[in-house]
Amino acid sequence: MLLKLFLTFFKIGAFTIGGAYAMIPLIRKEICEKQHWISDDDFMDGLAAAQSCPGPIAVNLSIYIGYHIKKGKGMALAVLGTILPSLISIILIAMLFTRFADAALVKKAFHALRPAVVALIAVPMVEMAKKAGINFRNAWFPLIGAVLVGVFLLSPVYLILLTILVSLWQSVKAMTP
Amino acid sequence: MMYLSMFLTFAKIGLFSFGGGYAILAMIRQEVVVTHPWLSQSQFMDVVAISQMTPGPIAVNAATFIGYHKGGIFGAVLCTFGVILPSLVIMLLVTLSYLKLKKQPWFKNIFRNLRLLSVGLIAAALIMVFGDAMRDWFSVIVFVGSLIAGWRFKTNPFYLLIGAAVVGMLFG
Numbered sequence: 001m002l003l004k005l006f007l008t009f010f011k012i013g014a015f016t017i018g019g020a021y022a023m024i025p026l027i028r029k030e031i032c033e034k035q036h037w038i039s040d041d042d043f044m045d046g047l048a049a050a051q052s053c054p055g056p057i058a059v060n061l062s063i064y065i066g067y068h069i070k071k072g073k074g075m076a077l078a079v080l081g082t083i084l085p086s087l088i089s090i091i092l093i094a095m096l097f098t099r100f101a102d103a104a105l106v107k108k109a110f111h112a113l114r115p116a117v118v119a120l121i122a123v124p125m126v127e128m129a130k131k132a133g134i135n136f137r138n139a140w141f142p143l144i145g146a147v148l149v150g151v152f153l154l155s156p157v158y159l160i161l162l163t164i165l166v167s168l169w170q171s172v173k174a175m176t177p
Numbered sequence: 178m179m180y181l182s183m184f185l186t187f188a189k190i191g192l193f194s195f196g197g198g199y200a201i202l203a204m205i206r207q208e209v210v211v212t213h214p215w216l217s218q219s220q221f222m223d224v225v226a227i228s229q230m231t232p233g234p235i236a237v238n239a240a241t242f243i244g245y246h247k248g249g250i251f252g253a254v255l256c257t258f259g260v261i262l263p264s265l266v267i268m269l270l271v272t273l274s275y276l277k278l279k280k281q282p283w284f285k286n287i288f289r290n291l292r293l294l295s296v297g298l299i300a301a302a303l304i305m306v307f308g309d310a311m312r313d314w315f316s317v318i319v320f321v322g323s324l325i326a327g328w329r330f331k332t333n334p335f336y337l338l339i340g341a342a343v344v345g346m347l348f349g
Contacts, residue, residue: 055264056234086233112345114310119323145297150304171283
């Protein structure tokens, strides 16, 4: 079980190219559908939390999932699994080819990998939007968030704090008659 | 002293970076090019390219690379640990409170709204990488092909990436 946990996150770390978002459906499949380690709902909340906390999203998510499965031990193994592929590959690249990014074949591969990663981010968004409960009445909120961060390069931290404050205010308002 | 300064710098980067890889790179640039004279601008651009091209979270890759560049294997491990240390503490606290409070209506409400924002933030990342990736007709064709493979045929992302790399090496 612990070995399986480590290997699953090692695999996720090894195939996270160009950021965590492209790998979200795969992580969900491995964790929720194949291994039944946590529920779909807990996974979606974990993703929202991983994005709302500082640090790399893949690392945050592995902390959340690892702890859910096997407390501190699970957390340590999941994090180690996620960062080990980075450590190994980067140290090898730094030692062997200092101008890795200039290698013609690598450049050619990335010519196709970049647009493929964009597609991998786009495809699961529709399903995630459904799971997050987006409808015509509340779609303005993620849309405005996407434009503010994606186009105007606003730091997401302001939106995260604002969201938390408004959520708390909603709850207070609901409680007072 | 150098090692301590590197560790603290990357811990700071981890602590103040919200929104994943691309947002973190901006923060890393500020620290290692502007604040500390560790890398030149062109070296930093190399780091960005390598971090995106190699497996693993972008921020972890960049931390490992810069750490190795400045302080060998020990430096690489140190900077990597530095950049994830704030995550370890903060995310553990969030997870613990989640497990305790997830039945509370006010706590549930926060997560219901954060989930909405979460989709918006992914869309934002999409906007940011889209222009950079669509450089020519070849890229557009690969993008549409991947979209069809992922959407219509539910191709596993592992195989899709391997396929894309092969297509790029052959025709890119």
